[in-house]
Amino acid sequence: MNANCADKLSQLEFRMMRSAPKIFLLWTTAPGTFKERNYDVLEAYFYHHPNAEITIYASELESRMFERFVQSGYNLLIVTVNDEFIKDLSKHCPGQTWVANLEKWKSGPYYYSHITDYVRFCLLYKNGGIYSDFDAILINPINQHDNFIGKDSSVAKGRCKWCLPGGDMYLVN
Numbered sequence: 001m002n003a004n005c006a007d008k009l010s011q012l013e014f015r016m017m018r019s020a021p022k023i024f025l026l027w028t029t030a031p032g033t034f035k036e037r038n039y040d041v042l043e044a045y046f047y048h049h050p051n052a053e054i055t056i057y058a059s060e061l062e063s064r065m066f067e068r069f070v071q072s073g074y075n076l077l078i079v080t081v082n083d084e085f086i087k088d089l090s091k092h093c094p095g096q097t098w099v100a101n102l103e104k105w106k107s108g109p110y111y112y113s114h115i116t117d118y119v120r121f122c123l124l125y126k127n128g129g130i131y132s133d134f135d136a137i138l139i140n141p142i143n144q145h146d147n148f149i150g151k152d153s154s155v156a157k158g159r160c161k162w163c164l165p166g167g168d169m170y171l172v173n
Contacts, residue, residue, distance in 0.1 A: 020051035020075075021142050022129040026119055027058040028081065028112045034061060038134045042066070045132070046074050048141040057081045057119060081119060093122040 023045055027034060045052050046069065055077045056066070063070075063078045070076055079085070083102060090099040095118060098105070105111055120131055130142065 020053060021049055022053045022055075022127070023049075023132055024055045024057060024123055024127075024129060025132050025134050026081070026116050027056060027061050027134060028116050029060070031060055031062065031065065034065065034134075037137075041132065041134050041137055042069060042076070044138040048138055051075065053077075055079055057085075057123070081115075086115070086119065089119065089122045089126070093125040095122070 025041070027038075042054065045054060053075045057079045059081045061078060066076055066078065086102065087099055090096050098118065105114060108114070123129070124131060132138075
């Protein structure tokens with residue numbers, strides 16, 4: 001390999017290492033609800049960012065479900081979300097009063113939505129990084145200078161400033 005080629009390869013490796021995003025996803029429902037599309041989300045992130053550090057925070061998913069990614073050399077970690085994890089996480093962000101009433105909230109109809117919102121908020125508050133829904137397939141690499149927001153649906157179609165006509169579209173700034 002000539003020096004020029006080796007230098008370019010070294011620069012490419014450096015850029016890939018530097019551009020390795022830290023991404024986290026949440027899954028708080030039963031393993032049977034995890035479908036092929038959800039695996040596609042992981043594949044898309046690893047396709048665009050092979051050095052990405054992806055952490056899945058899940059209440060019931062098992063690491064064996066993701067062996068193909070780990071065996072392929074991808075950086076994927078599964079962290080169990082349980083009451084102990086949530087209480088520990090709450091020490092690092094606002095919301096301790098809500099967490100103190102966790103048992104009460106578990107009986108509510110929106111517990112899974114609320115716990116996912118709280119864990120997402122705390123992880124971003126504590127660590128920063130990128131949060132992704134498990135149904136948002138990445139179609140282009142993430143540029144560290146991009147700000148983006150995803151939109152699935154809105155009951156107020158057309159009335160919000162970030163909504164696009166037709167709905168169900170993701171916006172990139």
